[in-house]
Amino acid sequence: MREWIPVSTSPKGRLALAAVKEFGARPFDEVTVGELASAAKVTTGALYHHFGSKLGLYLFVREDVERRLLDRMEGAIAASARLDRSAAVMAALVIGFDFAVREGFLRILGDPPAGAARDRLAELLRANTAAASPVLSRVLAAAWRAALTAVAEGSEPQQARAALLAFEFQIPS
Helix, strand or coil: CCCCCCCCCCHHHHHHHHHHHHHHHCCHHHCCHHHHHHHHCCCHHHHHHHHCCHHHHHHHHHHHHHHHHHHHHHHHHHHCCCCCHHHHHHHHHHHHHHHHHHHCCHHHHHCCCCCCCCCHHHHHHHHHHCCCCCCHHHHHHHHHHHHHHHHHCCCCHHHHHHHHHCCCCCCCC
16 A cells, blocks of 8 residues: 555545545535534544645645546556557546546546646646647646536536547647
């Protein structure tokens, strides 16, 4: 087991699980420290002890969720290597979208990373689209997040997925 993943039955682990659920379903600003502590069956002091702040807890769980997302997307790009680069990037976006919807990570991945210095999704996309345009990665990351936000706000996942698939772009090989 990786050192940074807490045991799920410990107070730290329960806080992390509660945070994934709450931040997955609601925007960062709408989730309170009291709600997180209550959902984890700990005191608010435990949250501050283990994570320093609500933002510290958010960044902890976002890093884990985002790493799981990026692992899938990187795998999709590698598995699609025989396709053209545009198709490989589109496959990664769709696989990432399906993962986020299935796991209920709509807000935590759909909202831009609160308090984070880096946008790892845009970085992954930039590494695979830079030959086409210096801003394509940012546009694709924003569209991908908008599709998740649309689902979080009540749109049907298949409609949002279809909107993603409607993008047409060419990345030189």
